[in-house]
Amino acid sequence: MTDTVSSLLAEIADVGTDPQRGGYTRPVYSGAELDLRSWFVAHAQKRGLDVETDRNGIIWAWHGGVGDGAVVTGSHLDSVPGGGAYDGPLGVASALVAFDQLGVRGVAGRRAIAVFPEEEGARFGVACLGSRLLTGAIDPDRARSLTDTDGVTFAEAARRNGLDPAHLGPDAETLARIGTFVELHVEQGRGLVDLERPVAVASSILGHGRWRIAVSGEGNHAGTTLMADRRDPMVAAALLVAEVRRLARAVPDARATVGRLVPVPGGTNVIASRVDLWLDVRHPDDAVTRRLVDEVGRAARGLATEEGCTAEMTEESFSSTVDFDPRLRDRLADVLDAAPRLGTGAGHDAGVLKDHVPTAMLFVRNPTGVSHAPAEQVEDADAEIGAAALADSLETLLRR
Template sequence: MEPEINSERLKTLLDGINAFGRVKDGGFNRTGFSDADMAVRDWFAREMEADGLIVSRDGANSVFGRYGAADAPAIMVGSHLDTVASGGAFDGSLGVAVALECVRAMKEAGFAPAHPIEVAATSEEEGRFGGMLGSQTIAGLVTRDWLESAADADGVLLTDAMRAQGLEPKAILSSARPKGSVRAFLELHIEQGPVLEREAIAIGLPEGATGIVNLHVRLTGIANHSGTTPMDMRADAFAGLAEIAVQIPDMIAASGSKDARITIGKVELVPNHPHTIPGEAVFTVIIRDAREEVMRGLQARFGEVAGAAARKHGLSLSIEENSFIAPVAFDAGLIDMLEAEARRLNLPARRMISGAGHDAQTMTALCPSAMIFVPSRNGISHAPDEHSDWADIEKGAQLMLAALIRLSAG
């Protein structure tokens, strides 16, 4: 009996994950180390225990379920369970559900892998604290200095968030997997962009992922009465922010590439009152590109533009680098294998670059890694309207199952 994906079982599993953290706007709040994030991990661990997998957790609270030998190098497959605030139902959770469904299909068919398969539900991938904590922990990339200083956009320390959930942050530093203990890492994920849907292609095969630099920027001026302060005597922090923002296209045109992205995300104005000139603007800036030298060039150019805007408006400026994740290339051999399996299954596939960061990107520091993308409707992600058609999901799951059978057979 050949292993086969059970579509209804997969739907039920995904629905089970998304029973946690649902909010009124139709999205999901399972931000890293929130109550909903902790609860879904406990639930998923119980699901894997019921399947007879060897279940474990590491210091970052990533959850693992092993099928096969307990002490042999494993093929790791999975994604993350956390979401952004009001995120969608598929980002991360689909990859975790597909990973477990593949193992369930193998067990049901009596397929015993020569190399064990380890389902991974990584923690804090969405970068609440500036990194991809779960996969960075597995790959041994977390430093003590970063661990002790990492904080979210509201100033909450990672160490405090973990201790509030009964976790000991220092355990992260002893949770790295030894070199050679993971043979390969595979991750299925929604594309989070419009390319596959626009081109009517079932499968995306990323050849690499853009890097991410996360900046925390503060412009400080003078809060003052909006009616009594002449326009030419203001130190308006929002005016400085606006001037920076409108120059983003020019920054990319001068220093970027076709893969470059600069995003001003979270913004806070102080005192944020209708009749008061903003005395402070605090905001995040995310810079992405497929080449590290381009990212650093964009970062330098952003600093120049921000500095000029601050001087023009009489503001002080601080820019802090919260985290830097270098762009990576995925394993050429794994991509070739996935492409060959897609052809065998008559699934149209397209090679591409991932504009988003993923656990597979971090895992390249430990082992060969690769990804499978399925189309996203209208390219929407990180929002309640995030959706992937079930026919496309089934194709991606079939490809993942075929790849795992091939990799684990010998």
């Protein structure tokens, strides 16, 4: 039986299900994500592809031998907490099916599928960590020192999974093997729904970043501390969440989100001593993103002071606005029956690679328009259309 995208995704439908949040929780190097990596390797080897894992944890599956200038596709297998079934795995499954179709068509040429680790940044806080390490977009010492919520460093997690932390970092030799990179991804919005089209070519990615704000006060007893005597960072943090929304609404095309808030120590009868919250800000203009973040920082310090607390903001990651290669974008759009061009507010490994190799993205219709949540969806027919579109794109690039 020939594999389809739908049949491949059905094989992993029970991996990493989250009974509490719904959807899937598959952080990098968790049992679930490792199971998915093994699943991919097994399918790549079944197809006769040469599989290797590089020193940054990226899996490569090669057709036509390892070498420079290959046409590469791929995506990731990790997820956000309680994420959907398609963000990442759709691109990996579609790549396998596209390679099958290229084989049937008799298309020659060196090509590879890449699976990048920690694209979501859900465990160690920096999105697209694998591609950032590959390209030198993050300092290796910083990457090694990143910690998860259990205090495990990325260096420790890498070592446990067969990598040498000392060798993490820029890899010009591996990067040179990518002649062109095309990433297929579920659309994380309603653009294709509104256009009534199954596939689009990406035009751009909004500039975006993550910042941690630590609001510090005085931990104390919830029953014995009078309201007038409190220095409660939770109050300042709550006020700041509402202020983030107000500030972002005042800036056209801006998006600002506080999606995670962690009180320390976190007891129900304890006034917190510190509250950490994470801010995500996005805008097409990087200067506007920076200005909005500065405004949030000033607001955080002011609101903290009013509550007798302090606030400190730390940048965890920032990616500038990406405009994909217009010639490559238009070439693929023409091949795909004048596919529409769509921008996106979501970050991707393709955006990190863009400054180093010619890069493009394909989006597949999501009928709900919901992503990073269990309601994320792709119809079976659209999944197969997407894989065929990816095969067409890769064939065009391989035939030059």
